[in-house]
Amino acid sequence: MVLNQANLFLIFVINGAIIGLVFDIFRILRKSFKTSDIITIIEDILFWIITGIIILYSIFIFNDGEIRFFMFIGILLGVMLYMLILSQHIIKISVRIILTIKRILTFIFKILISPIQAIYKIIKNILKKPILFCFINIKKTIRQICTKIPKNKTKK
Numbered sequence: 314m315v316l317n318q319a320n321l322f323l324i325f326v327i328n329g330a331i332i333g334l335v336f337d338i339f340r341i342l343r344k345s346f347k348t349s350d351i352i353t354i355i356e357d358i359l360f361w362i363i364t365g366i367i368i369l370y371s372i373f374i375f376n377d378g379e380i381r382f383f384m385f386i387g388i389l390l391g392v393m394l395y396m397l398i399l400s401q402h403i404i405k406i407s408v409r410i411i412l413t414i415k416r417i418l419t420f421i422f423k424i425l426i427s428p429i430q431a432i433y434k435i436i437k438n439i440l441k442k443p444i445l446f447c448f449i450n451i452k453k454t455i456r457q458i459c460t461k462i463p464k465n466k467t468k469k
Contacts, residue, residue, distance in 0.1 A: 318383070321376055325384045328371050329391020330399075332364050336392075337400055337407075344404070345411040 339356050342348070348356070368388065372378060 318381075321381075322383055322387045324371060324375050325387030326391040326394070328367055329388040329393075330395040331391075332367060332388065333392045333395030333400060334403070335360060335363055335367070337403055341404055341407045341411065344408050345415070 339360050342356070343353070372380060372384065376384070
């Protein structure tokens, strides 16, 4: 019985560490990508839903749905140990990896988009003068027509 409870306590310490890791995943995303307030609220709700699922799943699978006070102490201990020992390192490494991937993808995107930009500039330079010429002539023609149209003078 005591051995079973010790194993159960250890399982919930691990659950606490997993919850700490899930929390860090959301922190990593916030540090790596700018998010609006509404996205932050959605992430917070999602975190609590995931946390609830983890805890409820573990309670039902490992303890047949029976809730014991020491389970919550185990979860709290697991979160605290994770935050004190691993959290800073995981966040630092993960943010570096994500930012490096973002830089690489941005570089690749710029390389892929540069031919399209060059073609756009060439077409723009080719078409700019004829289009501008047409607009100027249309504008002059409209002015000439407007000056030739007699203005209505009202008689008294």
